[in-house]
Amino acid sequence: MIPTPHITAKKGDFAKTVLMPGDPLRSKYIAENFLKDAVLVNNVRGIQGYTGYYEGSRVSVMASGMGMPSMGIYSYELFNFYDVENIIRIGSCGATNKSVNVRDLIIGQRAFTTSSFAENFGLPKDFLGSASEDLVEKAIKVCKKLNIKPVIGDVFSSDVFYGEKDKLDYYKEYNIMAVEMEAAALYMNAYKAGKKALLLATVSDSLVDEKAQNLTAEEREKSFSDMFIVAMEIAKIS
Numbered sequence: 001m002i003p004t005p006h007i008t009a010k011k012g013d014f015a016k017t018v019l020m021p022g023d024p025l026r027s028k029y030i031a032e033n034f035l036k037d038a039v040l041v042n043n044v045r046g047i048q049g050y051t052g053y054y055e056g057s058r059v060s061v062m063a064s065g066m067g068m069p070s071m072g073i074y075s076y077e078l079f080n081f082y083d084v085e086n087i088i089r090i091g092s093c094g095a096t097n098k099s100v101n102v103r104d105l106i107i108g109q110r111a112f113t114t115s116s117f118a119e120n121f122g123l124p125k126d127f128l129g130s131a132s133e134d135l136v137e138k139a140i141k142v143c144k145k146l147n148i149k150p151v152i153g154d155v156f157s158s159d160v161f162y163g164e165k166d167k168l169d170y171y172k173e174y175n176i177m178a179v180e181m182e183a184a185a186l187y188m189n190a191y192k193a194g195k196k197a198l199l200l201a202t203v204s205d206s207l208v209d210e211k212a213q214n215l216t217a218e219e220r221e222k223s224f225s226d227m228f229i230v231a232m233e234i235a236k237i238s
């Protein structure tokens with residue numbers, strides 16, 4: 001089913017590995033600043049997707065939009081209609097554990113959620129999605145090589161950004177390191193399609209440390225750039 005309702009790319013336009021930031025402008029930024037010979041392969045609803053080369057390896061980057069329904073649509077279509085094998089989400093998250101600091105890089109092993117996404121997607125209500133072990137291992141290896149010390153742990157994928165009920169006890173009980181809004185849907189799609197997925201997320205704020213400083217624009221850019229490089233290095237060896 002190509003083109004799909006949400007992607008006009010042709011068969012073969014996407015590389016085997018797709019990096020997915022939430023923001024379409026970030027997708028454009030990565031294509032323009034980190035990829036060689038990047039070609040725009042999708043722009044439906046402004047969800048910019050590019051395919052280019054990172055150190056000689058073909059890699060794609062396309063936005064997921066925000067939230068599980070949006071990530072659900074794009075990851076489903078990439079895995080099931082475009083023969084994409086690996087999707088690496090590159091996003092931001094809020095720390096939910098005091099040991100996690102602003103600017104840290106999270107490797108999300110499992111994505112807890114209270115969303116109805118799993119049930120609506122034909123999975124058990126309490127299905128717990130997880131990252132591909134292979135991609136987690138590669139992420140750890142790449143971080144070591146680049147001298148980055150990641151936080152390897154579980155995250156919570158929330159359906160709400162504003163007005164979320166207090167879940168501090170829940171985060172503590174399940175030892176959740178950070179909250180974001182897309183990983184659970186990505187992991188469920190990878191599970192159903194028999195493909196590989198990984199969440200990399202830079203900590204942009206903290207829900208548990210009032211003293212945590214929000215990043216300056218410059219620090220934010222640097223942390224995100226480090227994460228893109230980790231993701232592209234993983235793509236190169238996948």
Ligand code: HPA
Pocket residue numbers: 092093094158160161179180181204205207
């Ligand atoms: N909640 C959900 N997603 C996020 C947050 C948050 O506090 N911070 C960054 N992404």
